[in-house]
Amino acid sequence: MDFKDYYSSLGVARDATAEDIKKAFRKLARKYHPDVSKEKNAEARMKEVNEAYAVLSDPEKRAAYDHLGQGYQPGQDFRPPPDWDAGFEFSDPGVSRSEAADFSDFFTELFGRIGRDGPRGGERDFHAQGGDHHAKVLLDPEDAFRGAMRQISLRVPRLDDRGRVVVDTRTLNVQIPKGVREGQMIRLAGQGAPGMGEGKAGDLLLEVHFRLHPRFRMEGRDLYMTLRVAPWEAALGAIVPVLLPDGGEIKVRIPEGAQSGRRLRVRGKGIPADPPGDLLLDVQVVVPPASNARARELYESMARDLAFDPRAENEG
Amino acid sequence: MRDDDILTAIMLEEACLSIEELASACAVSTEWIVRHVEAGAFSTLSGAAADWRFSSRDLWRARRVRALERDFDAVPELAALVADLLEEVDALRARLRRAGLA
Numbered sequence: 001m002d003f004k005d006y007y008s009s010l011g012v013a014r015d016a017t018a019e020d021i022k023k024a025f026r027k028l029a030r031k032y033h034p035d036v037s038k039e040k041n042a043e044a045r046m047k048e049v050n051e052a053y054a055v056l057s058d059p060e061k062r063a064a065y066d067h068l069g070q071g072y073q074p075g076q077d078f079r080p081p082p083d084w085d086a087g088f089e090f091s092d093p094g095v096s097r098s099e100a101a102d103f104s105d106f107f108t109e110l111f112g113r114i115g116r117d118g119p120r121g122g123e124r125d126f127h128a129q130g131g132d133h134h135a136k137v138l139l140d141p142e143d144a145f146r147g148a149m150r151q152i153s154l155r156v157p158r159l160d161d162r163g164r165v166v167v168d169t170r171t172l173n174v175q176i177p178k179g180v181r182e183g184q185m186i187r188l189a190g191q192g193a194p195g196m197g198e199g200k201a202g203d204l205l206l207e208v209h210f211r212l213h214p215r216f217r218m219e220g221r222d223l224y225m226t227l228r229v230a231p232w233e234a235a236l237g238a239i240v241p242v243l244l245p246d247g248g249e250i251k252v253r254i255p256e257g258a259q260s261g262r263r264l265r266v267r268g269k270g271i272p273a274d275p276p277g278d279l280l281l282d283v284q285v286v287v288p289p290a291s292n293a294r295a296r297e298l299y300e301s302m303a304r305d306l307a308f309d310p311r312a313e314n315e316g
Numbered sequence: 317m318r319d320d321d322i323l324t325a326i327m328l329e330e331a332c333l334s335i336e337e338l339a340s341a342c343a344v345s346t347e348w349i350v351r352h353v354e355a356g357a358f359s360t361l362s363g364a365a366a367d368w369r370f371s372s373r374d375l376w377r378a379r380r381v382r383a384l385e386r387d388f389d390a391v392p393e394l395a396a397l398v399a400d401l402l403e404e405v406d407a408l409r410a411r412l413r414r415a416g417l418a
Contacts, residue, residue: 029387035380035402149322175324185332185372186325205341206325207372217414224414 004106005074006065009052014066018057025053051103054111061111068110078106137186137206139176141216141223144271145246147178152206172204179273180208182218216245221277223270226284227252234258234285242281244269252281260285333370342378349378357381357396377403 007014010024032039032046039045055061072078139148152172172191180186184207191204210218217224225242233240237256241249252266262283270277290296302308339346346365353361353368358377361368370378377399384395 026388035405173322175322177325177327180327183372185328185375187328188323188325191323203337205375207375212413219410219414226416 001078001106001109003069003072003074003076003078004052004104005069006052006055008074009048010056012056016056018059021053021056025049025057047103051107054103055107065110135204135206136209137174137176138209138211139180141210141213141218142245143176143178144180144210144218145178145244148176150174150176154204174206176208179271181221181271181273181277182208182210184208218271221271221273221275222280223277224280224282227254227264227281228284228286229254229258231285231287234260234283242266242279244279250279254283258283258285333375335365335368335370338370338375338378341375342382344378344382348382352378352381352392352396355392355396357392357399373403 007016010016010021010028012020012024016024028049029046031037032042032049034043034046037046055065135152135154137150137152139150150173152174154170154172172188174188176186186206186208188204188206215225223245227240227242229238229240232238233254235257237258238254239251240254242252243249250266250269252264254264258264260283264281264283266279266281268276269279288295290299333341335346335349339349349358350365352358353365358370358374380399380402381392381395384390384398385392390398
């Protein structure tokens, strides 16, 4: 286990005041805010900053960390002495078990100690009933049409025999039904954090998100695709095949005189929810290259015979 | 339960979480949620707290508001305003993605 230098994580000196530490944390929380940050690895940096702040903003944890860290360099291999926390009394664990799951092993090893006798004042995570877990699950658009089996790994904090928090990795195989849509929540009953004593386990809530796909876009129950058509299909109208995410194929009628940017709606062919969504096709006219003599001749005869000005008003 | 058992997920409707479930999923107290509903931080809810139902959007919102209050000592109204703006950014980014521009 590597020793972590929490002072350098926050960019403060070892003798920084509580006010300096708070200021430094806020500045970094602003810089690495996952919703707005343009920085690379913003999420990982934010976790590091949160962890450092959880220790340095708490006088008891900071004192223990300072005492223990004497003589250690960042990245140096680190093993806490077995009785390292003798003489330090942590009045409040301060960090909830669900938050501790995000922190490093270094943190868990040092500060995972919570009284063996159970919760002390103010720790709201220690309801008798286990807390719900909440995780995102990333699917491919095809999965909404066919259903999917996904293996989900969760970091689950629990108390060991010595009353310390340890983090286990638990793997679940989950059958996700077809018809799920972006942002929808699905529930796995009884798969959340275990309850304490007689309390029942919480539920595991999964929130569905779809990966970006080169062909398909999802919005609610609706499926969006670009439909590429030849100029003559657009001009004359045509019936063309469209391949759906479930591998099926439907025939779609292109109306005569369709232009690029026109949107066609096929009812009931979106995500197979109840009720099903629609399929929306954005027409894109693709111009064949004038790559040989015959093609050039055809274009030249169109130019001559059609007298078409795409820039004239009310055209296109 | 063994790790290789297969669990079948149940789809939840749009507004599906009770106040206890929401509180538990974002590690806040039910009182915190009541206080923020009363301050207008969540979509309009009426009736008794036990009848309120929250969506996944509310869940993200609760987490954001809580993080803003904790990290920046934001007052609930400011945290709700920032959450509004972040949600709008999310919606606009989603539109850009759908238009193939991002």
